[in-house]
Every structure is written in C-alpha cells, then in structure tokens.
Amino acid sequence: MFKKVLISDDLDSINHGVMTVAASLGIKEVVQVQYCDDAYLKLKKAAMDGDPFDLLITDLSFKLDHRDQTYPSGDLLIKAVREAYPNLQIAVYTVEDRLQRVRALMQDRYADAYVCKGRKGLVELSHAIRALDKQESYLSPQIAHALNDKEALEVDDYDIALLQLLARGFSQDEVSAHFKNSHISPSSLSSIEKRLNKLRIQFKANNAIHLVAMVKDLGLI
C-alpha cells in the first residue's frame, strides 16, 4: 500500500473525509493542503528531501481568494505535477462528472484515477486507491464509459474557441475579425456561420443563445 499521500482540496469538510479513508487503508503518512500551489511545494520539497509522495489526491475546482496562485485549478496542478514527477500516482476527486473533463485528464494519462464526489464518493475513492496501488487505473462507475463513447468528440478546439467568444459577447463579425488577427482559419464570416449552423444541428439548439446555454451546461466552455 502507498506510504505517503498528499490530499489537495479547498473544502475542509472534504479533506476531513478523505483523510479518514486514507488512514483506514493503513496509509501512514497523510498530508493535506487547501491550495494547489501548496500541493506543488509539498511535492517538490518531499522529492528534494529524498522522501517523495507516492500518491496525490486532488480536487479540480478551487475557490479563488486573496491568495494569488500559480495553479488556480486542479487541472493545471496535475499537468505540472505529471511533468515534474512522472512516477507519482494521481487521483482526481471532484464533483465534476462531465465526460469531456474526464477525457481531458484520463486520455493522455495526466491522471490515473478519476473519482466523482457523490453519495458513495468515499467508497469509490477507497476502491480507487486500492486499484492504483495495484498499478491499475480507476474510473467512478457513472463516468466509466467516458473513454469508450465517441459521442460529442466531434467538437474540436476551434468550436470551443468560437463558442467561448460568443459567450463573451462577440458578434459573428467580431469573431471573424478576432480569428483573422489571431491567424486562426477559417476566419470568414461565412465559415463562422456555417460552423455555428453545424453545432446548432449537432446539439439540436434552436438558436445561438440556446447553443451557448447548452454547451455551458455541458461544461464544454
């Protein structure tokens, strides 16, 4: 079983429960932090001291407060950590259950386990830790199909950028100008209209407002 685990979640209530689970699995050393930057520093220090952590359990969304952060979100922390410490196992523990988010983290092995906070969250987290200990990955049941399904995979980065600009109040004309400036192709008004039309059909949206509202609900933007 793991010897040294770092828990990173901004909510104290969550950290509390996670620490109990880790302890009940016989993990001796459990450290908890409430900021991603603190997590990174703890990992770094432990590695330099020759006594590195072997598991990181982290949330994705962290509330912003007065403290400026290099890593304001769990996603960013994970990518930085994965690069610096490839041997560290990483488990995500979050309420976020959009397949898009799961794919973004699990497809390229940024994370090794993805556990959704829910009614059985701690039970699943316990399973996840045991799986990771056996060098297996883990996905919560409700998002276990995330990596198989092809659905909604046809929305690419360009589409996301386009939808984000619309959500920020750009007119189609302004989006076109913006894409021209940024040398993003296609950039013509006509192409933007066409792409939006494709997205509207794909999501069965009545109009642009509806479309943006839907993709916000889906967590795509």
Added chain:
Amino acid sequence: MFKKVLISDDLDSINHGVMTVAASLGIKEVVQVQYCDDAYLKLKKAAMDGDPFDLLITDLSFKLDHRDQTYPSGDLLIKAVREAYPNLQIAVYTVEDRLQRVRALMQDRYADAYVCKGRKGLVELSHAIRALDKQESYLSPQIAHALNDKEALEVDDYDIALLQLLARGFSQDEVSAHFKNSHISPSSLSSIEKRLNKLRIQFKANNAIHLVAMVKDLGLI
C-alpha cells in the same frame, strides 16, 4: 446545546466532516441522510414519536439518481420543513455563495443560518451552530452583506423567467406568446425587448448571448 441534529447532504465526504463537528460540540444524537425525502421522513417520525429534532443542517443541491424525490433540492425541503415544523432551527451548508440564493432563503426566515462550504467551512459551521443555540442567526463572512446590499436586487422573478426561456432556445416572439398563454404581464414583444435591454445594460452585456452566458455563470438561472 442542541440535543438532536439531522444532517442532510448527498456527499458522504461532507456528511462525515459535519458529523465530527456536531459531535465535538457535544451534541449527543446526530443522524445523517443523503436524500431530502429521507430528511423529511426522519423529521416527521421523530416529531410524531414526541422526540423531535431541534436542528437541521442541510445542503441545497442534491444530485439526482434513480430515486424519485418529492424534494429534489434543499430549498424545497427547507420550505416544506419550515411550514410543518416552525420551531425547528435550520442551517444551510452549501458551496452556493450567490447573494441571490442567500436572500431567497434568509429574507423570509426560511433558514436561520447560511454557511458556505469553503476552506474554513467546518469552523464556520461550528460558529453557526453555537449562534443558533443562542437563538441568533448566522451568515458566513463572505455572504454576510447579502441582506444589506441593494445591488442586483433589481433582478426579479420575471427577469429570471425571461432569461430561462431564452436559454431554452425561445425567440423573443415565442417568449411573448408563452407569456400571453401563461397570463404573465408584460407579454408584448416590445416590453420583452425593453426588459432585455435593461438587463443588458445592467450586466454590461454586449448582446443576448453574452447576457445569458453571464447570468448562467452567476447562477441566476
């Protein structure tokens, strides 16, 4: 100090931490449930048995699953409970920190305390319980000004309904027809345009898409 407390939160990790806090305050009987309907039933049974709860601590948002629920959200549970058991103290414990939500629950005394889950959530909850025990209300520091500020109070139910319909893909024409059918006034296209214009100015939005995206981010719809 309270004798009998009911905790209602769908996340097991949260319930765990809250129970610890309640126990540390010397509360003898602490019961926890993960569904609002269960909460209501427990309260009802205890009251009928002549041994009622004296404090309810509940989340607002509960994930939906296979179980059909009479009270799918904490808001609905609270309103039902307040009516049935006016003497029961009610504390909200939630991540939701929009002033709009705080006002909706605290202004008419539906809830007696409103605590935001955060880095110091459990500490604040502890304070809240002690305050309630002294018949005082409690608000987390970050939303303590909710009941004083007048800002954003000008968004009423009509505005919310209008924005929701837009987010669901209705054209302004269709919104007008819908309001006429529902006998909601004003219903003319002209008035709807006017109201939207007011909201756009108020939120500094460039257009309707922007506006809907913003109010979704703010949690108003």
Added chain:
DNA sequence: ATCTTCCTTACGGCATACCGTACTGCTCCA
C-alpha cells in the same frame, strides 16, 4: 494533367434582434 471532392469564401434574401420614438392607460399627488 484533369477531375473530383472538400473546405473556404462571397453574396443575396429573409427573419430576428436591437433601438429610438410615440401613444395609451394607470397611479399618485397637488
């Protein structure tokens, strides 16, 4: 090299949204 196909772009018609103005009816108050 020519053809096919797909993607990008351009344009025109129509629908909807946006905005200013003006009329109506109501309430409040002198």
Added chain:
DNA sequence: TGGAGCAGTACGGTATGCCGTAAGGAAGAT
C-alpha cells in the same frame, strides 16, 4: 381635476443572424 411620471404597447429603421447558392482554391485520385 388636471398634470407628472411610469409601465405597457405599437411601430419603423437599422443591424445582425440565419440560410441557401455558388464561385474559388487546395489536396488527393485516376
């Protein structure tokens, strides 16, 4: 009772969005 102020409505002009059609250009196929 008459006028000010406000909310709701109506209407017209301009801008933007939506949709179909078609022209230009790049990449691959024969």
